[in-house]
Amino acid sequence: MASQRTSDKAAPTTDPILRHWREAVPHDRLAHLVKDAARAMVRGLHMRLAQYEVSFGHWAFLRILWEKDGLTQKELSDEAGVMTPTTFTAVTAMEKLGYVERRQSPDNRKNTYVYLTPKGKSLKKKLVPLAEEVNEISVRGLKETEIKVARKVLLTIIENMAKDEAESSDPARRIPSTRELGNLITTRGEEYESS
Incomplete structure (x- = not known):
């Protein structure tokens, strides 16, 4: 026990x-x-x-x-x-x-x-x-029906978020590349230091 x-x-x-x-x-x-x-x-x-x-x-x-x-x-x-x-x-x-x-x-x-x-x-x-x-x-302790519902929920979340990203026409609402992000951080850091 x-x-x-x-x-x-x-x-x-x-x-x-x-x-x-x-x-x-x-x-x-x-x-x-x-x-x-x-x-x-x-x-x-x-x-x-x-x-x-x-x-x-x-x-x-x-x-x-x-x-x-x-x-x-x-x-x-x-x-x-x-x-x-x-x-x-x-x-x-x-x-x-x-x-x-x-x-x-x-x-x-x-x-x-x-x-x-x-x-x-x-x-x-x-x-x-x-x-x-x-x-x-x-998934221990979950019934098969509960696992199916969880899969459906998670797949719907993924689809909704992918659709949101694909439909975005705002160029500012995208994921920048690592290089772009690094440049942005460097530029903002330099601006902060000069002010």
């Missing part, structure tokens, strides 16, 4: 989060709740990936390449939803680890294509079950 009580307790890192949601702000915005839920799932997967010395940042790219190998770095960026410099950095690190290799097409030397190595391909059998385990843990 004591072991059951121990396993029912939240981990020390989740205690403050649960107290926050249950006691401090039980009616806080949905965006905060979604962010904390995603963070908890990412932490769960991150802990498991570390057993195989795979970073969470590489996980997203591996997943994409397991489904469609031989993408350009730009296509890989688009699929992962990250900026091209982020993909370049990740692919460089993954290449050093022996997970991927870059190749140029003899017909088109402009584009660099990313391919999994045998080592990168073999990680799928080890890592996918870890992600499945995190998903199973995350």
Whole structure:
């Protein structure tokens, strides 16, 4: 019975989060709740990936390449939803680890294509079950109908936010590139110092 009580307790890192949601702000915005839920799932997967010395940042790219190998770095960026410099950095690190290799097409030397190595391909059998385990843990205690409703709600949120972004005609309402943001911060910092 004591072991059951121990396993029912939240981990020390989740205690403050649960107290926050249950006691401090039980009616806080949905965006905060979604962010904390995603963070908890990412932490769960991150802990498991570390057993195989795979970073969470590489996980997203591996997943994409397991489904469609031989993408350009730009296509890989688009699929992962990250900026091209982020993909370049990740692919460089993954290449050093022996997970991927870059190749140029003899017909088109402009584009660099990313391919999994045998080592990168073999990680799928080890890592996918870890992600499945995190998903199973995350929905413990929920009925199948509740999981379907949660999926519908989250997909609707994603669709609504994508539609909002796509329909925005205001050029100021877009996500700036890392370089643009850096320049903006530098410029504002210089303006602040000169005033």
